[in-house]
Amino acid sequence: MEIISGNTSVKPTIKYAGKGAEFAIIYFKNIILTILTLGLYYPWAKVEILKYHYQSTALDGARFTFHATGMEVFKGFIKIYLMFIVLYGLLFYALQTQNQTLMFSSIGLFYLFIFLIVPFAIHGAVRYRSSRSSWKGIHFKYLGVRQEFFWLYLKGILLTVITLGIYGAWFQVDIRKYIFSHLRFGDVSFDFKGDGGELFWINLKFILLVYITLGIYSFWYYKNLWKFYTDNTVITQNGKKVNFKFNMQAGDVFELLVINFLLILFTLGLATPWVAVRTMKFFFRFLEIDGELDTNAIQQAKYDDYDDAAGDDLLDFFDFDLL
């Protein structure tokens, strides 16, 4: 029976096995349930959709699993709603007094709060998603420290503002570096070796070229951006480093985006689930682990049973997805 023995270090394959029609059934079923329950079902819908994408993604033939539950996500949403109710309550109270100083300071505080909560939301979201993700029974785990991340974020935002956005590229890279270097998969660790300067150059080229090429340069821009993010992601197993590689060309980006756009446009949005599956398939087709990884030798580490989905839900509120 035992066919996998000895050194199993080979280039692992990544594949997305989802099917458009199958996902569409899940997607439309959840839309109906969400509308009928006036939105209350949304957390369960979100979880099932993520579970589908996880279970359709195969690394070396084994599927990923998303362990979140609708109830956890629902509780998170309750927290977020309570926060917004209090926040808006205070804001409206201040506005109806017609007192200028009170009005402006409350609007200021409102935005300051929204702005300062973002790093906490990102931290919570990454930790929750990691805790609830597994492959071959091995769980992911995020070891980042909330305060550390908050100061990193605050420093980055301030420098970005002071430098009129120029520092933004380095800021983004710093955030990614922090998150990846604190991410674990059993005894496997991750890192991000990208450089802010490289990202800045990618963005600058975009700004310089996109208008004179009437937008056509965007395809190269996305290719460069996605390549930057994936090619610089490093996996470390037993001290051995392995890189991701993203083999997409600008023509592929064109095919992905233009056909997605046309599909959505001519079906008035009905093609959304097919487009989602198409996009996932597309990304995983070009994604490759460039090196040897012993996918049979990963050891489980301590479990981080983090069930607070509030951060994840808040990012959802801001229409921002970690994937």
Add this chain to the structure above:
Amino acid sequence: MLFNAHFFDGKSSRTHEATVKVNALNWQISYNDEHHTPIVISWNPQKIQKSDVYTKGLISFTYGDTFPFQKIESEDPSFINYINNSDQKNLNNRIDVRLHKSKYKSLVFLLIGILGIGILSYFYVIPTVATGFASTLSQKNVIDFGDYVFRVLSTDLEIDEEASERLQNFVDAMDISSEFPLKLYVATSDEMNAFALSGGKIVVFSTLLEKIETDAQLAALIGHEVSHINNRHVLKNLARNFGGAIFVSVLFGDINGATAVLMDNAHLFTQLSFSRSLEKEADVFGLDIMKKNNVDLHGMPQLFEILKKESSFDVPTYLSNHPMLEDRITYTTKIADEQGSNNGNDLLQDKWNQLEVLIKE
């Protein structure tokens, strides 16, 4: 029954080729570990956790109360078939299995469902809830809302105090039963217009007043605007507009810009048609008020003639929030012709004269 599966022990990522012997009381998982030692593990079927999502050709289960959890994954068609037909609730979801059995039939069924719910909500649920909300809002809230809107608008209005007072006298002399205290304003403006705010405020622009020739025409204008106030038209319109807009943006906003724009415009068209129906309602109620005050109902079509002469072009009905003036003249004339004789209203005539002198001097 014996099935093939991959077993993961939760300690390492090693894939164990296993066989699963399944019966109602026990799942027996057998495999060889890395030292080729045969291992047999037993799962209590009641405690098995399904993955809670349907993917064709693959089933996966986790097991265990405490970390690390054990897991099996299987692509064995006979195992999948067994699970899909199982009566045990923690192993499958019957609804999902059925939905995925005949994919395209299910898709058509779900899409019809979405379309049905969408149509029902947009054309029935939202209007009913919105109009219900507008009708049940307390009098004080309606007045407060009107006052708020007036405060915002009034910064751009040049109010003619003297004319306002005389117009107020005219309206006070009319026999009108209104839920709200009526407050009249004349604003200096080149625009040929008048509007009513929730809670009893009516603003008439000076240019329109200058063109009005008789007390009956003014009574027609007032009757129309008062009907808007009494029927809470502004609120109903707003509530429906708002409800519909939220519905459209929630349903289509997330999908893409083009569809959202398309749907927004469709919503605008239905909204305009609703506004037109409100205008017609206000015309009819306005005629009632005129009748009660014993003035010549022909004042209404005459008023529309004045508006028609002054507006350089008439927009097609479907693009306008008011019914085309030609239509309004036709249907109000028809009602006016049925009035028979009337003696006029001397008091209103007198108040009108006082206002007219001031306006046309």
